[in-house]
Amino acid sequence: MKSVIPKGNSGLGRKTHLLGTKVRNLRKRNNLTLDDLSSRCIRINAEYAPSVSYLSMIERGKRVPSFDMLEVIAEVFQKSPDWFLDDVPEQDDITPDKGSSGGISGMPLEPSFLFTHDILQIAIPEMLSQTGISGRQFAHLLIRAHQEHHQNHFPDLEKAAEEVGMKRMPLSVGELTMLAQQQGLQIKWFNKLPKGFAAEYGVNETSVVTSYFAHPNTICINRLLEKHERRLKYDIAVHIGHSVLHNNDGLKSVLVTGLNQYSVMQGGSNTKVHSSHIDTQDILQAWRDFEASFFAGALLCPKVPFRQLLDRNGYEIQTHEIVNVSASVAMRRMTAVSPYKHWHYFDAFAPGKLKAVYRGNGIPLPWGNMREVADPCQHWAVFRMINTPVTGTSAQLSILNVGNEPRIYCCESTNTKDLAQNSHVLCSGIDLNPAIQAQGGDATSIAHEIKELCVSGGGSAKLPQSIQKQLLSVAKILNINWVERGVQTDPRLICSRGAECPREPSCYSGDDAVIKSTFIA
Incomplete structure (x- = not known):
């Protein structure tokens, strides 16, 4: 097919917003490294072949190839040079191929100049403000996307939990209490929350605070959990996770059961709950809460023993009773430990x-x-x-x-x-x-x-x-x-x-x- 593009960069400049992404996606879908692609280009035409570093800049939108160079790249992939330009905006050609990464499909961040770091920093708060999504909700969306991208596998968190629990299963309340003490934590029970606590943390009437961390090294646990051993074990495990992973540095962990998933703002006033303002500390705390929760599941249901137990019991939900954990902990762990x-x-x-x-x-x-x-x-x-x-x-x-x-x-x-x-x-x-x-x-x-x-x-x-x-x-x-x-x-x-x-x-x-x-x- 004869190209209709005029030679020289002047004919390319305004039509190359998607070019780098198309080159990168083609290269990855053909399992080629940058070095592989550069070598193939050299074999076709050494004079106009891009170097590895120049290819990388093309893919990142930092450089626009000359028409002669584009012809060489196009020949490698058996495409017309026209195909690489904005005039052929096939969605599949610019959508990232995530391979086996799992999770929901991503969207192409193209044209790249509209998705720069600076522009996103301005646009995201405005988007949240107009849609009514709070910064806390946005943080949870980011975490979920990260979790799904990695197919719920976090080997470093698994390893940290296994080092603490020594892969023992099941762990009793007494054993978890001893593990907490080894982290320098002490347990204190409460019947009522401190005055103003619910208002400060946005806890509503459909929820119950089951535990929270109080400085310097105290886990405060609701006496209600004395009759709910499985939830008690989970709460202690989460607080151990915060201690192990975050060294209790600025720990503001509050565990709540009930409907207000996003209303508990760690370490902030209730006025922040419905705000679209993105507080970096809120996002960091949300991530730390996720890590501690994942750690707790790995501590209570260590990967290999729990996988073997599930295998023996055909992944029945009732398997949670054998380990003496809640059904929610066991079912979430299924997604992480299953082959x-x-x-x-x-x-x-x-x-x-x-x-x-x-x-x-x-x-x-x-x-x-x-x-x-x-x-x-x-x-x-x-x-x-x-x-x-x-x-x-x-x-x-x-x-x-x-x-x-x-x-x-x-x-x-x-x-x-x-x-x-x-x-x-x-x-x-x-x-x-x-x-x-x-x-x-x-x-x-x-x-x-x-x-x-x-x-x-x-x-x-x-x-x-x-x-x-x-x-x-x-x-x-x-x-x-x-x-x-x-x-x-x-x-x-x-x-x-x-x-x-x-x-x-x-x-x-x-x-x-x-x-x-x-x-x-």
């Missing part, structure tokens, strides 16, 4: 608040925490369990469109109550598509077939025996009992929003709408 990488986890409160989320593989949310929506999909397992509580646990096989392609999910959900007596649903699930592919199956075709059957069946349908047999085989290889149970039920169509409902007729069409409630998203 299978493609998990998600929800902790959902009525009417529609997700207090905790781990969104592996970028699964869309049934609702969230930031804004109200009027069309939540009521067929998600967490939705059904909130509205129709069941005894024990419940497995569900679901079909959900993600990026215009149907995916097969299976989850196990259970009802529980927190110490403030708020009912909520815990849900652990996996994306089955990678497991099907790993066994040589065509996950996309199977998902399409199941989806078509469910659409024609009004939203649910019986699995054909051949597909059920294949999925049961995958479930046995994964050794997850509730996946086997889910495969033996009729799969359900679910959607990220009612406006995208694939059912015929739609759940949200005219007078036939099943539900019109308002949820938080």
